[in-house]
Amino acid sequence: MSGAVRVLVIGGGPAGSTAATLLAREGLDVTLMEKAVFPRYHIGESLLPALLPVLDLLGAREKIDAFGFQFKGGGHFEWGHESWDVTFGDLPGWEADYSYQVTRADFDHLLLEHAKSQGVNVMEGVEVKRLGFDGDRPRSAVWASTDRGGDEREIEFDYLIDASGRAGVMTNRHLRTRRFHETFKNVAVWGYWSGAKKLPTGPRGAIAICSVPHGWFWGIPLHDDRLSVGLVTHTTDFKAKRDSGLDLEEIYRAGIEECPLVADLLSSAERISPLSVEQDYSYTADRFSGPGYFLSGDAACFLDPLLSTGVHLAMYSATLAAACLASTVRGEVTEQAAADHYDETYRNAYLRYLLVISNLYQQYQGKESYFWEAQRLTRRDCSDADMKQAFTDIVSGIEDLRDAKVTLEVALEAVARAHSHMVEVRREPSAPAAASTPVGQDELTQARFKLFNSGKMGFPSPGQVRPPGLYVVTEPRLGLAHQGH
Numbered sequence: 001m002s003g004a005v006r007v008l009v010i011g012g013g014p015a016g017s018t019a020a021t022l023l024a025r026e027g028l029d030v031t032l033m034e035k036a037v038f039p040r041y042h043i044g045e046s047l048l049p050a051l052l053p054v055l056d057l058l059g060a061r062e063k064i065d066a067f068g069f070q071f072k073g074g075g076h077f078e079w080g081h082e083s084w085d086v087t088f089g090d091l092p093g094w095e096a097d098y099s100y101q102v103t104r105a106d107f108d109h110l111l112l113e114h115a116k117s118q119g120v121n122v123m124e125g126v127e128v129k130r131l132g133f134d135g136d137r138p139r140s141a142v143w144a145s146t147d148r149g150g151d152e153r154e155i156e157f158d159y160l161i162d163a164s165g166r167a168g169v170m171t172n173r174h175l176r177t178r179r180f181h182e183t184f185k186n187v188a189v190w191g192y193w194s195g196a197k198k199l200p201t202g203p204r205g206a207i208a209i210c211s212v213p214h215g216w217f218w219g220i221p222l223h224d225d226r227l228s229v230g231l232v233t234h235t236t237d238f239k240a241k242r243d244s245g246l247d248l249e250e251i252y253r254a255g256i257e258e259c260p261l262v263a264d265l266l267s268s269a270e271r272i273s274p275l276s277v278e279q280d281y282s283y284t285a286d287r288f289s290g291p292g293y294f295l296s297g298d299a300a301c302f303l304d305p306l307l308s309t310g311v312h313l314a315m316y317s318a319t320l321a322a323a324c325l326a327s328t329v330r331g332e333v334t335e336q337a338a339a340d341h342y343d344e345t346y347r348n349a350y351l352r353y354l355l356v357i358s359n360l361y362q363q364y365q366g367k368e369s370y371f372w373e374a375q376r377l378t379r380r381d382c383s384d385a386d387m388k389q390a391f392t393d394i395v396s397g398i399e400d401l402r403d404a405k406v407t408l409e410v411a412l413e414a415v416a417r418a419h420s421h422m423v424e425v426r427r428e429p430s431a432p433a434a435a436s437t438p439v440g441q442d443e444l445t446q447a448r449f450k451l452f453n454s455g456k457m458g459f460p461s462p463g464q465v466r467p468p469g470l471y472v473v474t475e476p477r478l479g480l481a482h483q484g485h
Helices: 015-027 051-058 060-069 104-117 171-177 234-241 248-257 260-265 310-329 335-361 367-376 384-395 400-405 408-426 441-456
Strands: 005-010 030-034 070-072 075-078 081-088 099-101 119-126 128-132 137-145 152-162 178-180 186-194 205-214 216-223 226-234 276-279 283-285 293-295 470-473 479-482
Touching: 005 015, 015 030, 015 051, 015 104, 015 152, 015 310, 030 104, 030 128, 051 060, 051 310, 060 104, 081 384, 104 119, 119 276, 128 171, 152 171, 152 260, 152 310, 171 293, 186 234, 216 248, 226 234, 226 260, 234 248, 248 260, 260 470, 276 335, 283 293, 293 310, 310 400, 310 470, 310 479, 335 384, 335 400, 335 470, 384 400, 384 408
Parallel strands: 005 030, 005 152, 030 119, 075 205, 152 293
Antiparallel strands: 070 099, 075 081, 128 137, 137 152, 178 283, 186 226, 186 276, 205 216, 216 226, 470 479
């Protein structure tokens, strides 16, 4: 045995670094184990402004600001036959009115180095091979250095935060509870370009999100004068093109030709990287917490790159996990109540994005439908002239921060209202899909309603008993508080 710690964090990405730093700042003994040696490449470069309050909690905002990442003032959508902007400066009552487009190698490295400066024992180049359990509770980890194969050691811990990303140490190796979505069977193909034009419209530093007949493109400007350009297409269409003899390059280039905005941005640019491809990246675990452990970030779930929610959900869930764990250790809440609160609150955020992204993939509905559906998923009552504000609140991540500061009953009621509406819509004849609807749209719609009506995705039923009224507080210490106390 090589020692014992209060908290073991597996993974040094944004989720792991955030949770470890916050817990260390609360005085807990934290060890973080990361398989790679940073800096290391990672996709997921467009961030949401909801991370700014988290960076403040971490004490890392000045370091991120000082690096010089590309300022992100919002997003520009060209979706179906319509276009609109999302401007973070339009968020009323929030100072989080901007974000960043980042090179993840640099961003993640800054967060991990900051964790070290806050007292976290960070071990890089270390792989957790397996976990030891006391019943259902993880109690120890067997690990080995990645550059000295075979020399295994063991560490004991009281609590575990699994932030191991897609590797999913708990879910894939032990719990076996990861389920892949039938709803989002997409493939992403991307590369980096030099000499691209600036986006001629939209907020400063905006991400461009543009639909094409069988999918959509992202265009993300980075601080080093590169443009990240990715094509997301349904796996059915991708396979059909590969079966017809097209290679990855031809599929990517054909997609660009179908997207006037992206084609114009790249008209005088040169691609300076090979193409990368990812698939089977949309999944969820059955539960996000359990006896003595929390699944954070991609270790728990990942939806789709459409709204750039990956880093947001990673840092949001890590903050929530740290608050739950800190209050548990201090005896302010029971371990079970904290675990239930974490699971329900994190799942609420995930479900809301599931609904919004699913709705966007039905391109024939139009932007007013997207805004209207978004309003049903918030606790705000927006006027007809201000429906877009609810959409902005959700896609910026701000609505999740509001949820963390209110009781679960209020937050979940919004999702329940949207679920009830979805059931009613299912009873009505479907509108005909437009020509720009991605291949597999009928499949997507059927799977979507099947998930909602089965209850498997965790929607509250009428009369369901909800956990006590807990919410996150940051003063005088990070933790959970009871409503009315």
